[in-house]
Amino acid sequence: MSHQPDPLGDLDGDVYVSPRHLASTTGTGDPALAPLLDLGWDLRYDEDSNVYMSAPDRRVRLGYLPEGDDDGLWRINAYKDSFGPPVWGVCFNDRVPTEFVQAFTTVLATAYEQGPDAYLARPVAGTDEHDPFLAIVPLLKQGWEIDRPRWDVIAVHAPDGLAGMEFTAGDLDSEAELTTRAARWQLWAGKSVDRPTWYATASTDTPVALLAAVTECVADPAPLPRWREATFSYIKDMAQLTPILPPGSTAPTPLDVRRTTASRRPAALPAASVPRWSTTSPPALPGPRR
Incomplete structure (x- = not known):
């Protein structure tokens, strides 16, 4: 069963948000838990309503942590x-x-069914299937631009300058990759990579297919449905909101979305100079606790 989001199918919202990287959480984790639940993964709760899932062989674990110690809501380890x-x-x-x-x-569920060779597949530069830079190809196809903000970082930025993905070269601390934003890969949206509205990180050996699944979804030009009144569900004052039309009316096309976004494109943002902050350091969190 496929659980890929279908923003033009069963709509849950009264506006479209575009570009979709300026949308935010829907406020429920159920859609993202469903692909693993369908495989019979074990699900448990703690007294704070945090959710913990484990694969049958205990080799993949997921935490959905609305009452966690920091803003890392989803943590998935293999x-x-x-x-x-x-x-x-x-x-x-x-x-x-x-x-x-x-x-x-969704792609993790598929990889898990294929076995350890799929969900533990290490990225290998220069290979047809596992080259780590295949993860940025979906973004480049949608006009994201390559940048080198530092000698050890390769980055791509969205056309509006309000999202980016970074790959950090060289040796990294394996523990820090799992507990802070100092990871091999970082995807973000907002006014600055140093103070993003949302971010995702992935450590060195995360399979390329899993990374590419996310970037393909981010790069999709279709808008995402959200509730206008739920301001947490989009990046306020930056996202383009288009009313969802009644049945029988014409929904905005990707071309409509691109034209609107291009007309609102801001001037180039200044280079950031604020040091990275750790997800384990509460004073540096970008917003209030959930």
């Missing part, structure tokens, strides 16, 4: 040894559009 350290880890913060997390868990 293991070669169920009692050893994680091989890779991914984090989505509490403002990431739910559709992007759902895209990840």
